[in-house]
Amino acid sequence: MTSAAILTAAGSGTRLGRPVPKALVELAGVPLVVRAAQGLAAADCLTSLVVTVPPAEVGTVTALFAGGLVPGTPLTVQVVAGGPTRQASVAAGLSALAQDVDVVLVHDAARCLTPPELVRGVEAAVRGGHRAVVPAVPVTDTVKEVGPADTTGAEPVRGTVERTRLRAVQTPQGFDRLLLEEAHAAGAGRAGDERAAVSDDAGLVEALGEPVWVVPGDERAMKITTPRDLALAHVLLGHEAA
Ligand code: CTP
Ligand code: MG
Numbered sequence: 001m002t003s004a005a006i007l008t009a010a011g012s013g014t015r016l017g018r019p020v021p022k023a024l025v026e027l028a029g030v031p032l033v034v035r036a037a038q039g040l041a042a043a044d045c046l047t048s049l050v051v052t053v054p055p056a057e058v059g060t061v062t063a064l065f066a067g068g069l070v071p072g073t074p075l076t077v078q079v080v081a082g083g084p085t086r087q088a089s090v091a092a093g094l095s096a097l098a099q100d101v102d103v104v105l106v107h108d109a110a111r112c113l114t115p116p117e118l119v120r121g122v123e124a125a126v127r128g129g130h131r132a133v134v135p136a137v138p139v140t141d142t143v144k145e146v147g148p149a150d151t152t153g154a155e156p157v158r159g160t161v162e163r164t165r166l167r168a169v170q171t172p173q174g175f176d177r178l179l180l181e182e183a184h185a186a187g188a189g190r191a192g193d194e195r196a197a198v199s200d201d202a203g204l205v206e207a208l209g210e211p212v213w214v215v216p217g218d219e220r221a222m223k224i225t226t227p228r229d230l231a232l233a234h235v236l237l238g239h240e241a242a
Pocket of ligand 1: 008009010011012013014015016022023052082083084085086087089090108109110111223224225
């Protein structure tokens with residue numbers, strides 16, 4: 001039995017606002033999708049990687065990986081067309097997994113500076129018997145729940161959420177393959193039901209009523225969403241090099 005990752009890179013990157021899909025945007029000369037894949041490879045606990053990309057970019061990204069990922073790592077890379085939503089892209093990745101894969105990590109290419117030790121920690125937690133595992137960091141802002149805005153746009157505060165119990169969730173999220181497949185099948189059945197909309201794979205598992213476990217995340221696993229995030233990633237890279 002082996003562990004694999006689905007690297008989701010099929011988004012367009014609307015909020016980053018570049019003319020190319022976000023995964024192809026370069027950070028210090030290396031496309032985000034390549035950096036993210038190299039981080040997964042360096043964790044040394046995976047045997048295969050399925051990368052989901054915009055359908056028009058399958059050829060380009062396949063060529064990016066043609067020379068292998070990290071010299072000496074035997075990770076096999078398969079590039080497939082993603083879908084119109086992240087959930088559909090993960091589903092496309094799931095159907096491309098090799099038969100012997102029993103542990104799956106789902107990772108955002110946009111979290112391209114995720115350190116290998118975080119990847120290893122999530123994989124080990126799933127191997128250790130936790131069937132759904134998410135890395136997360138404590139929330140540092142005070143968080144308030146609000147009601148509908150009045151005519152001026154001001155929103156009434158309904159309450160303050162107890163911060164010590166809140167976590168901001170990152171990727172890679174790790175799963176027992178059968179559980180993730182079951183969660184996606186159930187999620188696809190609810191597609192179109194706005195109330196059931198979930199923004200991550202763990203949410204689909206929660207919707208099944210199955211337990212999901214949190215392990216410590218890492219600030220470097222931040223997601224690049226806006227131009228400001230890309231600038232921050234440059235700074236973090238500089239710190240690493242120093
Ligand atoms: N993703 C995907 N397929 C989609 C949409 C998103 O594989 N149809 C991936 C993105 O490539 C990204 C990750 O899911 O690595 C997280 O999504 P997000 O940060 O929202 O990226 P984009 O959807 O590309 O950005 P935006 O929402 O600003 O357009
Ligand atoms: Mg998006």
